[in-house]
Amino acid sequence: MKKTSLKDIAQQAGVSTALVSYVLNGKEKETRVGEAIAHKIREIAKELNYQPNHLAKSLRSGKTYTIGLIIADISNPFFANIARVVEDEAKKNGYTVIIGSCDEHAEKSWDLLNVLINRQVDGFIIVSCEGSESQVHYLKERNIPFVLLDRHFPEIQTDFVATNNYKASYDAGIHLIQSGYSRIGIMAYKSNMYHMEERVRGYKHALRDNHIEFRDSWLKEVHFESMDSEVKTAIDEILASEQRVDAMIFATYGLAINALKYINELRLKVPSDLAIVSFGQAEVFDLYYCPITYVRQPLEMLGKTSVEFLLEKLKTPDEGMKQILMEAKLIARESSKPKPAALSG
Amino acid sequence: MKKTSLKDIAQQAGVSTALVSYVLNGKEKETRVGEAIAHKIREIAKELNYQPNHLAKSLRSGKTYTIGLIIADISNPFFANIARVVEDEAKKNGYTVIIGSCDEHAEKSWDLLNVLINRQVDGFIIVSCEGSESQVHYLKERNIPFVLLDRHFPEIQTDFVATNNYKASYDAGIHLIQSGYSRIGIMAYKSNMYHMEERVRGYKHALRDNHIEFRDSWLKEVHFESMDSEVKTAIDEILASEQRVDAMIFATYGLAINALKYINELRLKVPSDLAIVSFGQAEVFDLYYCPITYVRQPLEMLGKTSVEFLLEKLKTPDEGMKQILMEAKLIARESSKPKPAALSG
DNA sequence: AAAAACGGCTTAATCGTTTAAACAAAAAAT
DNA sequence: ATTTTTTGTTTAAACGATTAAGCCGTTTTT
Incomplete structure (x- = not known):
C-alpha cells in the first residue's frame, strides 16, 4: 500500500500532474484550471487520502x-x-x-x-x-x-x-537588602558567558549602591560538570567565612536545587538561618517547606x-x-521574608 | 554562497556525479573507481566542505x-x-x-x-x-x-x-502496609487508560492480600484538565471520610505535586499525619522537607x-x-517510614 | 584470433513535487 | 476573414542525490 502521490491522482483524473499540483495548492485561479476538473481532482485527492510528500516539496522549494x-x-x-x-x-x-x-x-x-x-x-x-x-x-x-x-x-x-540579567540580579540584591539582609552571597557557574557575568555584576552593584562592601568570599563559582560536589564545598565555605552570609542568591535553578538539598542536610532553616533568592521558575519552589523567592523570567x-x-x-x-532584552520579575516568597531584626531597625 | 552539491564536486573533478557519489559513500571498491580519481574527489569534497543534502537522499531512498x-x-x-x-x-x-x-x-x-x-x-x-x-x-x-x-x-x-504498573502499585501498597499503615487511599486520574487501571488494581490487590477491606471513599479519581481544583476537593474528602486514611498513594507525579502543595497549606505533617508514596521520580521528591517515597520506573x-x-x-x-513489561523499584524514604505505633505492635 | 572478462567511466532514470514555457483550441477583436 | 487574446491544458526541467545499465578500451582466457 504505497502512499498516493500527485501522479496517482493525475492518472485517475486523466490529467497531468501539473494541474493536480495547481489545484491542490489553491492556485487554480491564477493558473486558470477548469472548474469541473478542479473539482474532480479535489474529490480524488480526498478519496485517496492524499498527503503531500514534504521531502519532495522541500527539495524543490529549498524550504x-x-x-x-x-x-x-x-x-x-x-x-x-x-x-x-x-x-x-x-x-x-x-x-x-x-x-x-x-x-x-x-x-x-x-x-x-x-x-x-x-x-x-x-x-x-x-x-x-x-x-x-x-x-x-x-x-x-x-x-x-x-x-x-x-x-x-x-x-x-x-x-x-x-x-535583562543585570537588572534581574540587581533587583534580587535590592530585595534582600530591603528585607534586612546585609551579608549576601551569590552562587553562580564558573563561566565567562555574558548572562552569568551580568548576574554577578547586577548583584555586586546592588551591594555597592547600598554601601555594602562586597567580599570575595561571598562569590562562589562552581563548575557545571562537577556541580554536585562543588556546591557542597561552596556552601561550607561561604558559611564558614568570617563574615557569615545571612542570605544567598542562586544564579540558576540547578544550583538552587543542589544547594537546597545540602542546606536541608545541614539542618539550616530558611530563611532564619539563611535567606534565599533563586533564578529560574519551577514547581519545586512552591513545594519547598519554605516557598523560595525567585526571579521569574518572561x-x-x-x-x-x-x-x-x-x-x-x-x-x-x-x-x-x-x-x-526583556525584564524579569521578582516573585517574593517566604525564603526572603523581612528579617525580624530589621523590622525594628 | 550556495551549498556545494555533488554536481559541484563532479565539475571540479571533471567527472560525473555518479563517481562522486560512489566515492563519498565508500562504494569505490565495488564500483571500481580509480585510485587517483577517488583521492581527488575526496580532496575536493573536503575543500568545498561538502555536506550531503538529506532531503535528496531521503527522497531517493525512502528513508x-x-x-x-x-x-x-x-x-x-x-x-x-x-x-x-x-x-x-x-x-x-x-x-x-x-x-x-x-x-x-x-x-x-x-x-x-x-x-x-x-x-x-x-x-x-x-x-x-x-x-x-x-x-x-x-x-x-x-x-x-x-x-x-x-x-x-x-x-x-x-x-x-x-x-509493570500493577506490580509497582502492588508493591507500593505492600510497603505501606508493612510500615504499619492500614487505611490507605489512592489518587489517580479519571481515565480508562490501562496503565492507570493497573495502578489502581495493584493497590486494591495489595489491600485484599492483607485482609484490608477496600473502601470506595479511599479511591479518588480526578480529571487531568481540572486537576488543580479537583485535587483539593479530593484531599478534603478523603481526609473527611469516616475511616480517615493514614497513608496515600499518588498514581502520578503531577498529582503528587499538586496534592503536596495543598497538604502543606493544610499544615499536615508527612508522614505523621499522612504517609505518602508517589509514582514518578524527580528532584522534587528529594527536596521536600520530608523526602517522598516513590516508585522509580526504569x-x-x-x-x-x-x-x-x-x-x-x-x-x-x-x-x-x-x-x-519492566519492573519498577520502590525507593523508600521518610514519607512512608514505619509508623511508631506499628513498631511496638 | 576470437571471445570473454575486467576496469573505469558515463548515461539516464528515479524519488515526488513545482512551475516556467509551450501549445492548442476557442473567443474576441480587428 | 484574419489576427489577437483568452482559456485550459501539457511538457519538461529542476531540486540533489542514488544506482542499474551501458559503453569502450585493455587484458585475460580459450
Missing part, C-alpha cells in the same frame, strides 16, 4: 519549514518549558521544530548544528553554551538565519532575545519572540538585527 | 532516518527525561528525533501524527493518550512502524515497552528499549511483535 532548536541543557525545566513554547509557536506558523540539547558542551553543539544543517532546517534558535562563539560566526558567514535565545554574546552582532515572551524574530528573518533576510 | 516521538505530556519530567533518553539513543544510531507533545489530547495527537507522517518519519515511538486507539489502528493499517512506550492498549496487538531502559525495538522493526518489519 523545509523546519526550525532547529539547540538548547544548552534541556534537563533544566526553564529550558524545557521554553522549548515547549517555541514548539507551540512554531507549529502555529506551520513550522516543525527539531530540538537538540548540547548539555553545555560546545562540541555536542557543533554536531547538532551540522546534523540539522544537513537536514536543511530553515533557521536556528539557539541557547548558546560556553565556547560556541565560533559556531555563531560560522552561521553568520554561511548566512544561515538564526536567533540567539536567553544567552548572547555582546561582542558578536547577532539577533537575540534575552532577559519565559513565554522569550520563546514566542524568538520564533517571531526568526520567522521575520526568514521572510525578509535583509532587515537589520533585532535585539531585545 | 529519512527520522523518528517521530509523540509524548502525552512533555511537561511531566518523567516524560521529558524519557524523551532525552530516546533522543540520545536514536542519535547514537544515526537517527534524528522529532518530538511532539499532545498534552493528553487525542486530537492534538492526530495532528502531530499527520504532520510527522507527511514529513516521512521512518517510524514512531508513542506515549499514547486517552482515546487514541484509532490512531494506533491507523498506523497498523497503513503499516507504519511504531512502538508504544509506557502506555499501551491490552486489547490491541502492538509492540510496546512499558512498566526510565533509561524504557527509552532505550523502545528505540531498539523500533530500529529492529525498521530493519526487519516482518518479525513478530515485541512486548516487554
Whole structure:
C-alpha cells in the first residue's frame, strides 16, 4: 500500500500532474484550471487520502519549514518549558521544530548544528553554551538565519532575545537588602558567558549602591560538570567565612536545587538561618517547606519572540538585527521574608 | 554562497556525479573507481566542505532516518527525561528525533501524527493518550512502524515497552502496609487508560492480600484538565471520610505535586499525619522537607528499549511483535517510614 | 584470433513535487 | 476573414542525490 502521490491522482483524473499540483495548492485561479476538473481532482485527492510528500516539496522549494532548536541543557525545566513554547509557536506558523540539547558542551553543539544543517532546517534558535562563539560566526558567514535565545554574546552582532540579567540580579540584591539582609552571597557557574557575568555584576552593584562592601568570599563559582560536589564545598565555605552570609542568591535553578538539598542536610532553616533568592521558575519552589523567592523570567515572551524574530528573518533576510532584552520579575516568597531584626531597625 | 552539491564536486573533478557519489559513500571498491580519481574527489569534497543534502537522499531512498516521538505530556519530567533518553539513543544510531507533545489530547495527537507522517518519519515511538486507539489502528493499517512506550492498549496487538504498573502499585501498597499503615487511599486520574487501571488494581490487590477491606471513599479519581481544583476537593474528602486514611498513594507525579502543595497549606505533617508514596521520580521528591517515597520506573531502559525495538522493526518489519513489561523499584524514604505505633505492635 | 572478462567511466532514470514555457483550441477583436 | 487574446491544458526541467545499465578500451582466457 504505497502512499498516493500527485501522479496517482493525475492518472485517475486523466490529467497531468501539473494541474493536480495547481489545484491542490489553491492556485487554480491564477493558473486558470477548469472548474469541473478542479473539482474532480479535489474529490480524488480526498478519496485517496492524499498527503503531500514534504521531502519532495522541500527539495524543490529549498524550504523545509523546519526550525532547529539547540538548547544548552534541556534537563533544566526553564529550558524545557521554553522549548515547549517555541514548539507551540512554531507549529502555529506551520513550522516543525527539531530540538537538540548540547548539555553545555560546545562540541555536542557543533554536531547538532551540522546534523540539522544537513537536514536543511530553515533557521536556528539557539541557547548558546560556553565556547560556541565560533559556531555563531560560522552561521553568520554561511548566512544561515538564526536567533540567539536567553544567552548572547555582546561582542558578536547577532539577533537575540534575552532577559535583562543585570537588572534581574540587581533587583534580587535590592530585595534582600530591603528585607534586612546585609551579608549576601551569590552562587553562580564558573563561566565567562555574558548572562552569568551580568548576574554577578547586577548583584555586586546592588551591594555597592547600598554601601555594602562586597567580599570575595561571598562569590562562589562552581563548575557545571562537577556541580554536585562543588556546591557542597561552596556552601561550607561561604558559611564558614568570617563574615557569615545571612542570605544567598542562586544564579540558576540547578544550583538552587543542589544547594537546597545540602542546606536541608545541614539542618539550616530558611530563611532564619539563611535567606534565599533563586533564578529560574519551577514547581519545586512552591513545594519547598519554605516557598523560595525567585526571579521569574518572561519565559513565554522569550520563546514566542524568538520564533517571531526568526520567522521575520526568514521572510525578509535583509532587515537589520533585532535585539531585545526583556525584564524579569521578582516573585517574593517566604525564603526572603523581612528579617525580624530589621523590622525594628 | 550556495551549498556545494555533488554536481559541484563532479565539475571540479571533471567527472560525473555518479563517481562522486560512489566515492563519498565508500562504494569505490565495488564500483571500481580509480585510485587517483577517488583521492581527488575526496580532496575536493573536503575543500568545498561538502555536506550531503538529506532531503535528496531521503527522497531517493525512502528513508529519512527520522523518528517521530509523540509524548502525552512533555511537561511531566518523567516524560521529558524519557524523551532525552530516546533522543540520545536514536542519535547514537544515526537517527534524528522529532518530538511532539499532545498534552493528553487525542486530537492534538492526530495532528502531530499527520504532520510527522507527511514529513516521512521512518517510524514512531508513542506515549499514547486517552482515546487514541484509532490512531494506533491507523498506523497498523497503513503499516507504519511504531512502538508504544509506557502506555499501551491490552486489547490491541502492538509492540510496546512499558512498566509493570500493577506490580509497582502492588508493591507500593505492600510497603505501606508493612510500615504499619492500614487505611490507605489512592489518587489517580479519571481515565480508562490501562496503565492507570493497573495502578489502581495493584493497590486494591495489595489491600485484599492483607485482609484490608477496600473502601470506595479511599479511591479518588480526578480529571487531568481540572486537576488543580479537583485535587483539593479530593484531599478534603478523603481526609473527611469516616475511616480517615493514614497513608496515600499518588498514581502520578503531577498529582503528587499538586496534592503536596495543598497538604502543606493544610499544615499536615508527612508522614505523621499522612504517609505518602508517589509514582514518578524527580528532584522534587528529594527536596521536600520530608523526602517522598516513590516508585522509580526504569526510565533509561524504557527509552532505550523502545528505540531498539523500533530500529529492529525498521530493519526487519516482518518479525513478530515485541512486548516487554519492566519492573519498577520502590525507593523508600521518610514519607512512608514505619509508623511508631506499628513498631511496638 | 576470437571471445570473454575486467576496469573505469558515463548515461539516464528515479524519488515526488513545482512551475516556467509551450501549445492548442476557442473567443474576441480587428 | 484574419489576427489577437483568452482559456485550459501539457511538457519538461529542476531540486540533489542514488544506482542499474551501458559503453569502450585493455587484458585475460580459450
